[in-house]
Amino acid sequence: MIDKIIEVVRQCQRFLITSHVRLDGDALGSELAFYLVLKGLGKDVVVFNEDPTPENYLFLPGAAEITHHLEDPLLYEAAFLLDCSELERVGRESGRIAGIGKVINIDHHLSNDGCWEIKLLDPQASSTGELIWRIIKAMGISPTVEVATNLYTAILTDTGSFHYSNTTPEALKAAGELVAHGASPQWISxxxxENEPAEKMKLFGRVLDNLSLAEDGKVVMLTVRLRDIEEIGAKHYHTEGFVDAGRKMKGVLVSTLFTETDENVYKVSMRSKDDIDIEQVARVFGGGGHRNAAAFRIEGKIEAVQKRVLEVLKSQGVV
Amino acid sequence: MIDKIIEVVRQCQRFLITSHVRLDGDALGSELAFYLVLKGLGKDVVVFNEDPTPENYLFLPGAAEITHHLEDPLLYEAAFLLDCSELERVGRESGRIAGIGKVINIDHHLSNDGCWEIKLLDPQASSTGELIWRIIKAMGISPTVEVATNLYTAILTDTGSFHYSNTTPEALKAAGELVAHGASPQWISxxxxENEPAEKMKLFGRVLDNLSLAEDGKVVMLTVRLRDIEEIGAKHYHTEGFVDAGRKMKGVLVSTLFTETDENVYKVSMRSKDDIDIEQVARVFGGGGHRNAAAFRIEGKIEAVQKRVLEVLKSQGVV
Known part of the structure; x- marks a missing residue:
């Protein structure tokens, strides 16, 4: 299938590259690496994302050239849909992008049903960045430092700094090759x-200081209160990732984060270790997610809300 | 030099393996990997460390067999001194270990002056684990899962999850090979x-919640008060690593942690980014360390102590 992709690159001149909303390092690194490679071949290329680039990824080479407004899709001969298992995840413009003559899907998500004619799907790959790296190598292109930087970032972030189970021999080999091509692990990391706003760190601190354990320490409950966000001057999006801290605690099987979004309205994020399925728990509350990461919304006073969640965790046999 | 080491392994039967006090993942992973390899060759091997194995490394294969009491050194034909640039860092038994006929030093520290007759010193190596891996490969030995697990841990921890500048192509290649031999990045990580006691997390939270910034955010000051440790029921050693969190903050050049060890007595730990030299600052207070990591002790009320440290940071031209 890589041959077909290379053929499209050879045949066409005008490309769109896009990915999912709620951008992460793999989406951005893959987009920008491929963008720089195509530009290097003299192609006309545009990277379109609905969402703005998160601040900590603005350093990525090429990030300043990303557009957030989609021109007439007919301008493009082919669109690369990266790190995206469903076109809807591109956001509002998904319908118009579907109208582009050729859509090439490159992705590593297990849930990708592979409905596109041209696709490179490999759930064994650590990241979409690893797949882009395969394509670049198959093209016989020696990557610039900028390309290597983008791809290293993709692999680094999607493997959680090489902590997750998708840290395969191939992922590490690719990372090593990218460092050999000039990617700087220290600078990228x-x-x-290491670019956290002080307000986020203070809020994180307050959340940890107020943590509570339940079910003999198997469940940790972290709570972000509206009044803490206001008092510290933090933003709601600063709570991203807080729930993962609960997983780092000894004996904890399920980490729960209760974020107050309006008075007495909570977004509940959950993370579980190993093969503990919490998606079923989220579904009881009308939410969803994956086996180890799920979320839902619930109204009520915090004590009652937490009590109810614990009840369901128990009744579902999770803890 | 690897040939000489392999020769010693062939010629001798009884080995001691040791490393420095204040054990870390590289010291332990290197010791235990080499221990298991020598045992596999039918040798009599003892791993001796003065310090007990930190709790989060007790999972390492072979860790239960480490001894903390040195038998008659004359029992051993050769001693492997790993990850250790000075014999003194082995602790109280360094003198007796020096008496062993052959001492083989394997290390990656820049400061190692290489005074031993048989040595494998490479400051370009990410870790001692990477050097042990080179030796094992040169011996033509296929590592067991247990050996690979120890060596992956050594490389993972000494590169700070592949974040530090010692994350070379070779380090990543070695890590990939070790995963191919059965090391599990997720389980190891x-x-x-992910084995932090709840008390440590609470204390960390309180420290972050009370952080203060100075010099336009270039300096962050974190404070651990005796009364917080007592109230939370945490231990003094739980503060290990807290100072690194300050480095993760945007704009921060110097992170300082003031840990109250007795009433109005503080241990001050400092970390700096890039080429900012804080060892000179520690020296003003009678302490020491390295360019990016230094520490000292100081007495006084916290406000006065912090004011004094800021003054020296400024007068030394650090911020």
Whole structure:
């Protein structure tokens, strides 16, 4: 299938590259690496994302050239849909993008049903970045430092700094090759992970200080209160990732984060270890997600809300 | 030099393996990997460490067999001194270990002056684990899952999850090979990094919640008060690593952690970014360390102590 993709690159001149909303390092790194490679071949290329680039990824080479407004889709001969298992995840413009003559889907998500004619889907790959790297190598192109930087970022972030189970020998081999081509692990890590606003750190601190354990320490409950966000001067999006901290605690099987979005309205995010299925728990509350990461919304006073969630965790046999 | 080491392994039967006090993942992973390889060759091997194995490394294969009491050194024909640039860092038994006929030093520290007759020193290597891996490969030995697990842990921890500048192509290649031999990045990471006691997390939270910034956000000051440790029921050693969190903050050049060890007595730990030299600052207070990591002790009320440290940071031209 890589041959077909290379053929499209050879035949066409005008490309659109896009990915999912709620951008992450793999989406951005893959887009920008491929963008720079195509530009290097003298192609006309546009990277379109609905969402703005998160601040900690603005350092990525090429990030300043991403557009958030989609021109006439007929301008493009082919669209690359990266790291995206459903076209709807591109956002509002998904319908117009579907109208582009050729759509090429490159993705590593297990849930991708592969409905596109041209596709490179490999759930064994650590990241879409790893797949882009395969294509670049198959094209016989030696990557620039900028391309290597984008791809290293993709692999680094999607493997959680090489902590997750998708850290395969191939992922590490690819990462090593990218460093050999000039990607700087230290500089990249500093940009991605060491750029936290002080307000976020303070809010994180308050949340940890007020943590509570239940069910003999198997469940940790973290709570973000509206009044804390206001008092500290933090933003709602600063709570992203807080729930993962609960997983780092000894003995904890399920980490829950209760974020107050309006008075007495909570978004509940959950993370579980190993093969503990919490998606079923989220479904009881009308939410969803995956086996180890799920979320839902619930109204009520915090004590009652937490009590109810614990009840369901128990009745579903999770803890 | 690897040939000489392999020769010693062939010629001798009884080995001691040791490393530095204040054990870390590289010291332990290197010791235990080499221990298991030598045992596999039918040798008599003992791993001796003065310090007990930190709790989060007890999962390492072979960790239960480490001894903390040194038998008669004359029992051993050769001693492997791993990840250790000075014999003194082995602790109280360094003198007796020096008496062993052959001492083989394997290390990656820049400061190692290489005074041993048989040595494998490479400051370009990410870790001692990477050097042990080179030796094992040169011996033509296919590592067991247990050996691969120890070596992956060594490389993972000494590169700070592949974030530090010692994350070379070779380090990533070695890590990939070790995963191919059965090391599980997820299981290892969970054991090393996701085993934090709840008390430590609460204390960390309180420290973050009370952080203060100075010099336009270039300096962050974190404070651990005796009364917080007592109230939360945490231990003093739980503060290990807290100072690194300050480095993750945007705009921060120097992170300082003031840990109250006795009433109005503080241990001050400092971390700096890039080429900012804070060892000179520690020296003003009679302490020491390295360019990016230094520490000292100081007495006084917290406000006065912090004011004084800021003054020196400024007068030394650090911020």
């Amino acid at each position: 500093q940009n991605v992970y | 969970q054991n090393v990094y």
